[in-house]
Amino acid sequence: MKNLQHVPTCEECLANGHELFKDLTPEELEIVNNGKGCSLYKRGNIIYHEGNRINGFYCVNRGIIKIYKTGIDGKEQIIRFAKWGDIIGFRSVLSKELACTTAKVIDDAILCFIPSENLFSLVKNNPAFSIRLMQLTCRELGESNNFITDIAQKTVRERLAEILLLLMENFNLDDDKVLQISLTREELANMVGTATESVIRLLSEFKSDRLIDLHGRKISLLDIPGLKKIASF
Amino acid sequence: MKNLQHVPTCEECLANGHELFKDLTPEELEIVNNGKGCSLYKRGNIIYHEGNRINGFYCVNRGIIKIYKTGIDGKEQIIRFAKWGDIIGFRSVLSKELACTTAKVIDDAILCFIPSENLFSLVKNNPAFSIRLMQLTCRELGESNNFITDIAQKTVRERLAEILLLLMENFNLDDDKVLQISLTREELANMVGTATESVIRLLSEFKSDRLIDLHGRKISLLDIPGLKKIASF
DNA sequence: CGCTAATTTGAGTGACTTCAAGCACAGTGG
DNA sequence: CCACTGTGCTTGAAGTCACTCAAATTAGCG
Numbered sequence: 001m002k003n004l005q006h007v008p009t010c011e012e013c014l015a016n017g018h019e020l021f022k023d024l025t026p027e028e029l030e031i032v033n034n035g036k037g038c039s040l041y042k043r044g045n046i047i048y049h050e051g052n053r054i055n056g057f058y059c060v061n062r063g064i065i066k067i068y069k070t071g072i073d074g075k076e077q078i079i080r081f082a083k084w085g086d087i088i089g090f091r092s093v094l095s096k097e098l099a100c101t102t103a104k105v106i107d108d109a110i111l112c113f114i115p116s117e118n119l120f121s122l123v124k125n126n127p128a129f130s131i132r133l134m135q136l137t138c139r140e141l142g143e144s145n146n147f148i149t150d151i152a153q154k155t156v157r158e159r160l161a162e163i164l165l166l167l168m169e170n171f172n173l174d175d176d177k178v179l180q181i182s183l184t185r186e187e188l189a190n191m192v193g194t195a196t197e198s199v200i201r202l203l204s205e206f207k208s209d210r211l212i213d214l215h216g217r218k219i220s221l222l223d224i225p226g227l228k229k230i231a232s233f
Numbered sequence: 234m235k236n237l238q239h240v241p242t243c244e245e246c247l248a249n250g251h252e253l254f255k256d257l258t259p260e261e262l263e264i265v266n267n268g269k270g271c272s273l274y275k276r277g278n279i280i281y282h283e284g285n286r287i288n289g290f291y292c293v294n295r296g297i298i299k300i301y302k303t304g305i306d307g308k309e310q311i312i313r314f315a316k317w318g319d320i321i322g323f324r325s326v327l328s329k330e331l332a333c334t335t336a337k338v339i340d341d342a343i344l345c346f347i348p349s350e351n352l353f354s355l356v357k358n359n360p361a362f363s364i365r366l367m368q369l370t371c372r373e374l375g376e377s378n379n380f381i382t383d384i385a386q387k388t389v390r391e392r393l394a395e396i397l398l399l400l401m402e403n404f405n406l407d408d409d410k411v412l413q414i415s416l417t418r419e420e421l422a423n424m425v426g427t428a429t430e431s432v433i434r435l436l437s438e439f440k441s442d443r444l445i446d447l448h449g450r451k452i453s454l455l456d457i458p459g460l461k462k463i464a465s466f
Numbered sequence: 467c468g469c470t471a472a473t474t475t476g477a478g479t480g481a482c483t484t485c486a487a488g489c490a491c492a493g494t495g496g
Numbered sequence: 497c498c499a500c501t502g503t504g505c506t507t508g509a510a511g512t513c514a515c516t517c518a519a520a521t522t523a524g525c526g
Contacts, residue, residue: 069378071386072465079378094364095371100378123367124360130367131327131356137370138328144377145302145312145333151384152426153304156510185477193385195511200478216477216519232305389486418501428487433502449495449501 007038008061008110018085020059020136023128032122037113047103047111048089054099056115057090063109064171064181067101068190078191079144081106081170081181091137093119106183154232156194160202162231163191164212168221177213177220184217240271241294241343251318253292253369256361265355270346280336280344281322287332289348290323296342297404297414300334301423311424312377314339314403314414324370326352339416387465389427393435395464396424397445401454410446410453417450 010033014021021029041047041063048054050070065082079101082088092099093116123130150159164179171181183191189199203219206212211227213220221227243266247254254262274280274296281287283303298315312334315321325332326349356363383392397412404414416424422432436452439445444460446453454460 069382071382075386077382077385079381091371091374094367095375096368097372097375100375120364123363127357127360127363130360130363131353134327134356134363134367134370135329137367137374138324139330141324141370141374141377142328142330142333144374144381148312148377148380148384148426149302149304149310151381152310153308184475193381196476197478197512198510201510204478417499429500430488430502431486434486437502 008112009033010036010112013059013061013085018059020085020087020132021129023126023132024122025126028122028126032114032118035115035118039111039113041105041109041111043105043108045105047105048099050099050102052099054089054092056113057093057119058088058103059112059114060084060086060088061110061112063105063111064107065109065111066104066106066187068104069101076187076190077193078187080140083171087136090119090133094133094137106187107181151193156192156198157202157205158231159192159194160188160199161206161211161227162233163188164219164221165224165227165231165233168224173221177222179219179221182217241345242266243269243345246292246294246318251292253318253320253365254362256359256365257355258359261355261359265347265351268348268351272344272346274338274342274344276338276341278338280338281332283332283335285332287322287325289346290326290352291321291336292345292347293317293319293321294343294345296338296344297340298342298344299337299339299420301337302334309420309423310426311420313373316404320369323352323366327366327370339420340414384426389425389431390435391464392425392427393421393432394439394444394460395466396421397452397454398457398460398464398466401457406454410455412452412454415450 010021010029014029021032024032036059038061047058047065060082062084065086065088066078067080067082067088068076068078071077082103088103089099123133150162154162167179167181167183171179174180185199185203186196188203189196192199203212203214206227207214209226211221211223211230213222243254243262247262254265257265269292271294280291280298293315295317298319298321299311300313300315300321301309301311304310315336321336321344322332356366383395387395400412400414400416404412407413418432418436419429421436422429425432436445436447439460440447442459444454444456444463446455
């Protein structure tokens with residue numbers, strides 16, 4: 001984590017299509033912009049730890065952050081990934097609880113830190129902003145509930161196919177159909193909620209079924225309808 | 234579902250300790266009170282169905298509501314139960330999505346329906362209410378994330394013990410340590426995310442280990458520390 | 467410095483075990 | 497009498513363990 005030569009302004013993010021702050025008045029935006037702190041984080045850095053008290057939330061300007069919980073015997077369960085335009089840490093700030101997840105950088109990232117006071121003052125003064133924030137939380141809640149159902153009812157095979165499709169939606173494919181997020185097999189397993197070996201076996205099964213192709217951590221999704229069928233989705 | 238002779242007023246609920254509307258002005262409370270519709274629902278009634286558009290949310294005045302999703306091949310996954318003081322349906326209203334769960338009465342209930350317009354007007358005019366609502370959603374999100382981790386990492390045995398403890402927290406025990414919510418084995422299975430037979434077997438195992446006692450659907454929790462140990466919790 | 471040597475980390479495989487699901491069927495009690 | 501509970505048995509999916517191999521890092525040292 002270090003400081004930056006060029007600190008991205010909130011105006012820039014807004015111009016690039018960042019949704020959350022759309023309804024802010026120019027004055028409000030200026031307050032957020034002046035109150036924020038912006039840093040570069042390298043792969044492996046921890047933004048906050050499960051159990052920490054956080055006194056603000058983070059806006060992701062660049063990079064990818066992995067949000068996970070640590071279960072008994074230290075096994076990670078990945079809850080979601082955050083990328084450009086996403087915010088992290090707001091749940092704990094709003095609920096005034098300790099962080100219930102850890103946030104770790106997996107692709108070098110630039111994050112802006114916005115202190116709680118600014119967040120609460122926006123909520124107090126700008127109802128349109130409040131509603132946006134609520135919608136964000138409620139959508140996330142809907143996704144969590146979907147995931148509970150999947151993990152409880154689907155097989156590992158179905159879940160892995162689904163996760164690959166979900167990653168595609170969030171991080172897209174390049175021209176060679178390669179998934180634009182690089183995860184270790186262990187991280188994939190920690191998303192799906194299974195053992196690393198199972199992921200390895202299933203991935204090579206998918207490969208021999210010509211659904212995907214593998215080159216190290218690069219995964220290309222060749223047959224998306226086929227994957228959807230497996231995910232029953 | 235039928236109308237009531239005695240419609241509970243919002244003032245009554247507030248006086249009984251209902252948290253959500255604490256910060257409302259008397260005028261705001263009056264608007265909510267006059268705008269609401271209140272009905273009696275019998276066991277088995279569906280309040281709303283997954284996929285429905287809901288144009289308001291419900292306040293639970295009495296009874297117990299089961300909130301669940303339907304997975305592939307029709308298996309239910311219970312997300313939570315709502316009882317006195319809880320609200321249901323607000324997620325879909327706020328996120329402006331279709332309902333992602335079904336709400337079904339399992340103990341005869343009285344519900345007040347508050348139309349979306351009233352909800353949004355409160356959010357617009359009363360920041361303290363907004364914050365309360367956000368905290369509610371964020372807490373729920375935190376719980377969902379916990380549950381994802383548990384279901385992905387713990388065994389059925391551990392999860393069943395944990396669910397029993399969770400039910401105790403939410404619905405209490407009576408003087409004979411009997412859990413004050415009556416669920417079928419199938420419903421328990423649909424919470425834990427397992428098969429009915431597995432729940433039956435594990436319950437009788439818990440019974441012979443003197444952790445619980447069973448009399449039909451009445452479950453008494455005899456050894457709470459023991460259950461906590463099993464739940465590793 | 468440069469160039470091995472040593473260590474770590476991740477991917478992959480095979481053998482074995484076990485948990486829990488599924489099926490079939492027998493009670494039981496409201 | 498039908499929905500719910502309970503039991504025995506079987507099977508399969510997936511976890512665990514133990515290992516190899518390759519690549520990437522780090523250390524060591526002339």
